[in-house]
Amino acid sequence: MDSSTNHLKILSVSLLFSVLIIVESCHPVDREALLRFKSGITSDPSNLLQSWAPSSDCCATWAGVTCDPSTGRVVNVSRPGLSTGDDFPVDTYMSGSLSPYLGNLTSLQLLDLSNVKDLRGPIPPELGRLSRLTILFLDSNKLTGPIPGTFRHLYRLNKLYLSNNHISGSVPPSVFGSLRSLVELGLSGNRLSGKIPSSIGKMGMLIKLDLHENRFSGGIPSEIGNLKNLKYMDLSENRLTGRIPYSIGKLSSLVLFYLNHNKIRGSIPSSISGLGSLVFCQFSENKLTGRIPASIGNLTNIQRLILENNMLGGNLPHTIGHLTTLTDILFSNNHFVGRIPSSFGNLQSLQILDLSRNQISGPIPTELSKLKNLQSLDLSYNPLRLATLPRWLQEMRLFILRLAKTGIEGPLPRWLSSSSLSTLDLSSNALTGKLPRWVGNMSNLSFLNLSNNGFQSPIPSEFKNLSLLMDLDLHSNRFTGRLNSVFLKRIQDPLGRFNSINLSNNMFRGPIDENVGEMEAMTSITSLILSNNVLGGSIPKSMGKLSQIQTLELVNDGISGKIPEELGNATALGTVRLSRNKLRGGIPKELLNLKGLQEFDVSHNLLSGRIPPHKANIPASAFSGNPGLCGAPLPPCKHR
Ligand SMILES: *[C@@H]1O[C@H](CO)[C@@H](O)[C@H](O)[C@H]1NC(C)=O
Ligand SMILES: *[C@@H]1O[C@H](CO)[C@@H](O)[C@H](O)[C@H]1NC(C)=O
Ligand SMILES: *[C@@H]1O[C@H](CO)[C@@H](O)[C@H](O)[C@H]1NC(C)=O
Ligand SMILES: *[C@@H]1O[C@H](CO)[C@@H](O)[C@H](O)[C@H]1NC(C)=O
Ligand SMILES: *[C@@H]1O[C@H](CO)[C@@H](O)[C@H](O)[C@H]1NC(C)=O
Numbered sequence: 205m206d207s208s209t210n211h212l213k214i215l216s217v218s219l220l221f222s223v224l225i226i227v228e229s230c231h232p233v234d235r236e237a238l239l240r241f242k243s244g245i246t247s248d249p250s251n252l253l254q255s256w257a258p259s260s261d262c263c264a265t266w267a268g269v270t271c272d273p274s275t276g277r278v279v280n281v282s283r284p285g286l287s288t289g290d291d292f293p294v295d296t297y298m299s300g301s302l303s304p305y306l307g308n309l310t311s312l313q314l315l316d317l318s319n320v321k322d323l324r325g326p327i328p329p330e331l332g333r334l335s336r337l338t339i340l341f342l343d344s345n346k347l348t349g350p351i352p353g354t355f356r357h358l359y360r361l362n363k364l365y366l367s368n369n370h371i372s373g374s375v376p377p378s379v380f381g382s383l384r385s386l387v388e389l390g391l392s393g394n395r396l397s398g399k400i401p402s403s404i405g406k407m408g409m410l411i412k413l414d415l416h417e418n419r420f421s422g423g424i425p426s427e428i429g430n431l432k433n434l435k436y437m438d439l440s441e442n443r444l445t446g447r448i449p450y451s452i453g454k455l456s457s458l459v460l461f462y463l464n465h466n467k468i469r470g471s472i473p474s475s476i477s478g479l480g481s482l483v484f485c486q487f488s489e490n491k492l493t494g495r496i497p498a499s500i501g502n503l504t505n506i507q508r509l510i511l512e513n514n515m516l517g518g519n520l521p522h523t524i525g526h527l528t529t530l531t532d533i534l535f536s537n538n539h540f541v542g543r544i545p546s547s548f549g550n551l552q553s554l555q556i557l558d559l560s561r562n563q564i565s566g567p568i569p570t571e572l573s574k575l576k577n578l579q580s581l582d583l584s585y586n587p588l589r590l591a592t593l594p595r596w597l598q599e600m601r602l603f604i605l606r607l608a609k610t611g612i613e614g615p616l617p618r619w620l621s622s623s624s625l626s627t628l629d630l631s632s633n634a635l636t637g638k639l640p641r642w643v644g645n646m647s648n649l650s651f652l653n654l655s656n657n658g659f660q661s662p663i664p665s666e667f668k669n670l671s672l673l674m675d676l677d678l679h680s681n682r683f684t685g686r687l688n689s690v691f692l693k694r695i696q697d698p699l700g701r702f703n704s705i706n707l708s709n710n711m712f713r714g715p716i717d718e719n720v721g722e723m724e725a726m727t728s729i730t731s732l733i734l735s736n737n738v739l740g741g742s743i744p745k746s747m748g749k750l751s752q753i754q755t756l757e758l759v760n761d762g763i764s765g766k767i768p769e770e771l772g773n774a775t776a777l778g779t780v781r782l783s784r785n786k787l788r789g790g791i792p793k794e795l796l797n798l799k800g801l802q803e804f805d806v807s808h809n810l811l812s813g814r815i816p817p818h819k820a821n822i823p824a825s826a827f828s829g830n831p832g833l834c835g836a837p838l839p840p841c842k843h844r
């Protein structure tokens with residue numbers, strides 16, 4: 205063995221030795237920084253930082269802390285608001301603030317304090333010193349103040365999540381301009397304002413951009429078109445104005461594009477055809493105008509196209525019919541005109557078609573009958589002038605059919621009896637004749653709206669067979685007879701109890717059954733509106749048992765007798781309208797003092813006595829027309 209190999213051996217042994225020593229010693233600057241962070245934590249109920257004891261080696265025994273063995277520097281700190289339960293992680297929290305000392309962890313690559321829930325105060329600008337950081341997760345806390353301008357030094361960052369905090373101010377343009385390695389950026393659910401800096405176009409690696417639910421204003425910078433790798437872009441729920449930039453057409457990798465709930469104007473650019481990867485597109489709740497460009501037909505992967513509540517107009521482009529991957533078309537409440545293109549019949553994947561509240565004219569192309577996967581069709585509030593329900597509808601297996609105010613006339617077609625519909629809205633048409641006995645065969649109905657029509661019959665006893673029905677609106681027809689076919693409806697426990705009933709503006713006869721409050725179908729009702737009928741009789745005491753009822757309206761029903769004090773037991777009541785009847789006696793103090801009472805009207809009855817003292821702010825007009833009532837808000841009672 206010559207001396208040089210010996211030398212090497214000694215060298216490597218001493219190297220190994222020194223490494224071993226360093227492994228056991230946490231760098232004092234890092235230990236100090238982490239202990240300072242710990243001392244800023246005022247509450248740690250799950251002992252997430254218990255192992256962080258000054259006497260022990262931060263690299264060896266501190267939970268969530270990892271060091272580089274060769275330097276003893278802390279590289280990763282991961283203490284999200286999860287504590288390891290026996291088998292699965294349990295949600296927990298820590299209270300406190302972020303110590304500026306964290307900025308001394310200059311070898312840090314990963315800092316994950318997400319979902320700790322109660323980290324408060326500002327993000328210390330000192331974190332900008334962590335120039336080796338690749339991952340920074342501070343989301344789901346209560347951090348305040350701005351995004352520090354010093355973040356521009358974090359040029360190695362891949363992922364930055366600050367979502368769901370109370371962060372405010374504008375984004376420093378230099379920050380977006382410097383984070384050239386950023387792949388994922390989540391700033392949603394904060395209070396960020398000002399413009400989206402045009403420097404955003406420099407983050408060319410970005411795949412995920414989530415700025416939703418902030419207060420960003422101004423336009424979408426056209427530089428966004430430079431983000432060639434972008435797959436997910438959510439800018440929804442801000443205050444963005446201006447137009448959709450033409451440059452978005454360059455985002456050929458974009459899968460999800462949400463702009464909903466902003467104030468974006470102008471038309472959808474024809475360049476949208478470039479978004480060949482787009483699957484989810486939501487531009488609803490904006491001020492978009494103009495036509496949908498025909499080039500939309502190039503979005504060969506699109507599934508959901510949601511444009512509702514804008515001011516889009518013109519004819520629907522027939523090229524939409526090329527989009528055979530489409531499952532949802534939601535175009536409600538725009539200014540579309542003309543016919544529905546027959547090409548829509550090619551949309552073999554379509555499940556939801558909502559073109560309601562436009563100016564679309566009829567007839568409906570029969571090609572729509574080819575949509576074998578269609579579950580929900582809503583063409584309500586269009587000047588379709590249908591006259592009759594299209595017969596081909598019976599071959600489809602729709603769950604939801606809404607054709608309110610589409611010019612349907614005459615009796616209900618018999619084929620409905622064997623339909624699978626769970627929602628049927630034919631309100632505001634010119635339907636006439638009887639509510640047929642076979643209505644009871646529509647056994648899947650849970651929502652029925654036939655209001656504003658010309659029906660003229662009693663409710664047939666078969667109606668009771670609608671054991672899944674929960675919402676019934678028959679207002680403004682000429683229905684007659686008793687109400688028990690409705691109230692005594694069967695249920696399919698736990699389903700089929702009424703949520704709402706509106707039978708107002710008809711010619712129903714009473715009295716309301718004394719046991720109405722005990723009937724199975726009625727026990728969960730939240731809204732019962734029976735105004736403008738010829739009920740007579742009195743208000744049943746059992747109504748006090750309707751524990752969920754929020755709205756009770758019995759206006760102008762020819763009801764006499766007293767207002768039962770038992771109504772005060774219906775503690776969910778917020779709206780009570782009993783005006784224009786022949787009610788006598790006093791107003792029960794139990795009712796008038798219900799906690800949630802907001803609207804109360806007993807005007808034009810024969811009530812008498814002192815209005816019980818109450819906290820709710822009820823105008824005098826709500827008591828007027830009762831000659832015997834006195835006391836605030838009416839004039840004081842005369843003492844005799
Ligand atoms: C620290 O975190 C980074 C980023 O997640 C990871 O790549 C690296 O392996 C981690 N280092 C150690 C020593 O755990
Ligand atoms: C670490 O950070 C704090 C606060 O930012 C600073 O006061 C301190 O001098 C720094 N240096 C060391 C070695 O702790
Ligand atoms: C859109 O598709 C048509 C054919 O359907 C094609 O001629 C046209 O070039 C496409 N446009 C773009 C921008 O891809
Ligand atoms: C009601 O719905 C069920 C389940 O979706 C379905 O199997 C049944 O055929 C429907 N009933 C009618 C009358 O269509
Ligand atoms: C039924 O339709 C009418 C008019 O079209 C509408 O005003 C009402 O809100 C609808 N009822 C329910 C319960 O949705």
Ligand SMILES: *[C@@H]1O[C@H](CO)[C@@H](O)[C@H](O)[C@H]1NC(C)=O
Pocket residue numbers: 618621622642645
């Ligand atoms: C309704 O159902 C009953 C009982 O199943 C049946 O006899 C009757 O023919 C059905 N009526 C219609 C119009 O489908």
Ligand SMILES: *[C@@H]1O[C@H](CO)[C@@H](O)[C@H](O)[C@H]1NC(C)=O
Pocket residue numbers: 644665666667668669
């Ligand atoms: C429907 O209701 C009628 C009358 O209430 C009843 O005789 C009949 O058996 C019911 N039909 C079904 C299918 O439940």
Ligand SMILES: *[C@@H]1O[C@H](CO)[C@@H](O)[C@H](O)[C@H]1NC(C)=O
Pocket residue numbers: 677679680706708709731733
């Ligand atoms: C009930 O019907 C009346 C018309 O009689 C209508 O004014 C009212 O808005 C309806 N209420 C609800 C909650 O649908």
Ligand SMILES: *[C@@H]1O[C@H](CO)[C@@H](O)[C@H](O)[C@H]1NC(C)=O
Pocket residue numbers: 748769770772773794
């Ligand atoms: C309902 O109210 C009346 C009178 O206010 C009271 O005597 C009765 O005990 C209450 N009933 C229930 C079930 O709460």
